Amino acid sequence: MKRCILLLFFLSSFSTAFSQSTWIDSLRNASNSLPNSSEKVDALNHLVFELSYGDKHEALEKLRESIRLSQELDYQKGLNRAYQILGIIYLDKGELDSAEIYFHKALGYFEKTQDKAELFKIYQKLGQVQSSRNSFQLAGDYYEREMQIARSLGDTIMLGNAYNDRAALLIEQGWHAIERSDSSIYQQYFEEAIPLIYRAIDEFRKAGYDKGVALAYANLALLQDELNEPDASIHSMKAALQYFEEMNYKVYMVSAYNHLNKVMQGQQDYDSALYYVNLSLELSKEIESKVDLRNAYGQLSQLYEAMAHYEMALKYHREYDLLNDEIFSEGKQETIEKLEMQFQSRKQLDEIAFREVENKNQRYIIFLAAILVILMMISTFIFWRKNLSKKRFNLQLSKQSAQLRKSHDLIAQKNAEITESYNEQKNLMAIVAHDLRSPLNNVKALMVLMKDSGPLNEEQDMLLSKAFQVLEGGDSLISDMVNLSRFESGTNINLEDIHLNSLIAEILEIHTSYAERKSISFEMHANDNEIYLESDQVNLSRIMDNLISNAIKFSPYNSKIKVVLFEATDEVTISVIDQGPGLSEDDIANAFKRFKKLSAQPTGGENSTGLGLSIVKTLVEKIQGKISIESRLGRGASFHIRLKKKLSISKEQ
Numbered sequence: 001m002k003r004c005i006l007l008l009f010f011l012s013s014f015s016t017a018f019s020q021s022t023w024i025d026s027l028r029n030a031s032n033s034l035p036n037s038s039e040k041v042d043a044l045n046h047l048v049f050e051l052s053y054g055d056k057h058e059a060l061e062k063l064r065e066s067i068r069l070s071q072e073l074d075y076q077k078g079l080n081r082a083y084q085i086l087g088i089i090y091l092d093k094g095e096l097d098s099a100e101i102y103f104h105k106a107l108g109y110f111e112k113t114q115d116k117a118e119l120f121k122i123y124q125k126l127g128q129v130q131s132s133r134n135s136f137q138l139a140g141d142y143y144e145r146e147m148q149i150a151r152s153l154g155d156t157i158m159l160g161n162a163y164n165d166r167a168a169l170l171i172e173q174g175w176h177a178i179e180r181s182d183s184s185i186y187q188q189y190f191e192e193a194i195p196l197i198y199r200a201i202d203e204f205r206k207a208g209y210d211k212g213v214a215l216a217y218a219n220l221a222l223l224q225d226e227l228n229e230p231d232a233s234i235h236s237m238k239a240a241l242q243y244f245e246e247m248n249y250k251v252y253m254v255s256a257y258n259h260l261n262k263v264m265q266g267q268q269d270y271d272s273a274l275y276y277v278n279l280s281l282e283l284s285k286e287i288e289s290k291v292d293l294r295n296a297y298g299q300l301s302q303l304y305e306a307m308a309h310y311e312m313a314l315k316y317h318r319e320y321d322l323l324n325d326e327i328f329s330e331g332k333q334e335t336i337e338k339l340e341m342q343f344q345s346r347k348q349l350d351e352i353a354f355r356e357v358e359n360k361n362q363r364y365i366i367f368l369a370a371i372l373v374i375l376m377m378i379s380t381f382i383f384w385r386k387n388l389s390k391k392r393f394n395l396q397l398s399k400q401s402a403q404l405r406k407s408h409d410l411i412a413q414k415n416a417e418i419t420e421s422y423n424e425q426k427n428l429m430a431i432v433a434h435d436l437r438s439p440l441n442n443v444k445a446l447m448v449l450m451k452d453s454g455p456l457n458e459e460q461d462m463l464l465s466k467a468f469q470v471l472e473g474g475d476s477l478i479s480d481m482v483n484l485s486r487f488e489s490g491t492n493i494n495l496e497d498i499h500l501n502s503l504i505a506e507i508l509e510i511h512t513s514y515a516e517r518k519s520i521s522f523e524m525h526a527n528d529n530e531i532y533l534e535s536d537q538v539n540l541s542r543i544m545d546n547l548i549s550n551a552i553k554f555s556p557y558n559s560k561i562k563v564v565l566f567e568a569t570d571e572v573t574i575s576v577i578d579q580g581p582g583l584s585e586d587d588i589a590n591a592f593k594r595f596k597k598l599s600a601q602p603t604g605g606e607n608s609t610g611l612g613l614s615i616v617k618t619l620v621e622k623i624q625g626k627i628s629i630e631s632r633l634g635r636g637a638s639f640h641i642r643l644k645k646k647l648s649i650s651k652e653q
Contacts, residue, residue, distance in 0.1 A: 084121065120146055156206045160199075160202075257279045274307075297320040532645075571643060
């Protein structure tokens with residue numbers, strides 16, 4: 001809990017204006033009254049920054065407007081400032097991967113323009129991201145860049161923030177030491193942080209920046225609590241809370257109420273603790289945060305239990321359970337119905353998948369015949385221009401005729417080879433689909449009978465299990481070979497309007513059972529809840545099925561897989577981000593080649609045929625998309641798919 005509070009305090013530490021409600025109203029009025037221009041983009045970004053600490057619904061709505069207008073005007077500074085604020089919102093929500101993506105988008109632009117004020121803010125936020133991941137060395141590097149900018153500009157507010165951030169990093173390291181039960185050094189980190197906080201307070205006072213002073217005292221309250229100074233901690237936190245209430249920063253108010261509740265429970269001041277946890281409950285309802293509301297019910301249950309009011313404790317525990325179940329059960333029935341429709345659609349497309357191959361030979365013949373006609377026209381034109389004598393003309397014509405006959409024979413030969421190759425392919429697929437798969441199924445059936453025929457000793461049971469794994473791997477390889485051949489031979493493109501948010505949510509729901517077996521959780525983020533595109537839903541579903549199952553296969557237990565949707569003017573980017581072992585440069589170069597098994601191994605003993613990513617690339621290109629990989633060894637992998645919002649083919653194709 002304390003780690004979350006510290007992050008919230010430092011997130012807002014660079015703003016230089018008091019965000020009173022009247023101030024927000026004036027920004028709102030200004031943005032509404034301005035015509036579409038760069039000034040309006042700047043006003044929208046300023047408004048979103050202030051709203052992001054309170055009304056996130058309005059903040060995201062205004063942010064989408066800012067991004068759309070920036071793109072229409074090609075106003076790069078405003079666009080990248082909007083990306084930076086979107087990163088702040090994700091950081092506020094604790095979604096670190098999404099936050100880092102948008103901070104780096106903005107960082108590239110501001111490094112090119114050498115805008116030191118904006119670089120200061122981005123380095124600060126990236127330091128907070130790395131600190132939250134316990135990557136303290138990386139966080140320290142970002143904070144050092146931040147301090148260098150502050151000193152070069154001689155800005156006292158920037159210096160105050162830089163000292164504050166260094167103090168935050170030391171406090172974070174102290175808590176990390178406590179979690180590792182390393183009590184010998186955590187107090188050293190806290191003691192080193194205190195003079196940095198006072199340095200920050202001095203710099204803020206020089207600038208007349210009362211907001212920075214208040215934030216520094218709020219962090220001091222956290223340290224005082226850790227150093228067993230509850231009265232001092234309560235006094236400092238109340239001073240910070242008064243500021244948050246004046247600024248209407250509701251998310252921070254919830255965190256401050258929770259801190260005061262915790263400290264006062266420790267002093268057995270249950271009446272005061274109850275007062276603050278009830279404030280947290282009511283504010284959680286107001287901001288419509290189901291997670292905060294669920295946590296408030298849990299805190300009330302614990303508090304009433306400590307007060308020996310067991311009936312009230314039971315009541316709030318039930319509220320906690322009901323809301324917790326609601327969070328995990330919304331939308332499941334709708335997903336089941338859509339999956340049934342999707343299955344029928346896939347079945348129909350699979351039945352016609354090979355029909356395109358039958359037209360392939362005809363296209364080859366037409367193409368070669370066209371070349372032949374062009375060659376004849378060019379030859380006739382050359383002969384006419386040179387005005388050869390009749391004898392020489394006849395001789396050349398004879399030679400050309402011989403060449404044409406030879407070309408005709410070659411075309412016939414190539415056509416026969418193509419036909420033979422096509423027939424061999426069909427025969428091979430028939431063998432794979434029937435003559436190979438049928439014996440495997442027979443062997444599998446015999447093994448099931450063997451297992452059911454009587455008790456097996458431990459060694460026999462182990463060998464039988466390994467045999468089942470080998471059979472499953474063979475069956476997977478056959479399926480991938482058949483699918484790859486089918487997709488490369490050509491499939492119909494069936495265009496339809498797709499609500500991408502819903503489709504991705506359905507696909508994640510399908511893979512939830514597989515992921516839960518490895519204690520892997522899914523997160524989905526989008527810069528708009530209503531992202532639509534015109535594409536082939538069946539092929540797109542196949543692509544996402546492969547990428548999600550691949551991410552689960554190579555992710556460690558107890559990890560997260562994130563899917564990020566980003567809508568731009570003419571295209572949509574889908575990113576699948578895992579926390580697996582990552583890929584080397586050689587792995588990335590070979591990732592989409594057939595039968596290339598990469599250095600990473602499945603974490604749960606699953607089979608890997610080496611064809612999955614080759615299938616994905618084939619399907620992405622069929623729907624006119626592009627796929628790329630970002631990864632480093634030990635840092636997970638990110639697969640990015642860029643799709644046009646409207647394909648340049650007819651719906652009948």
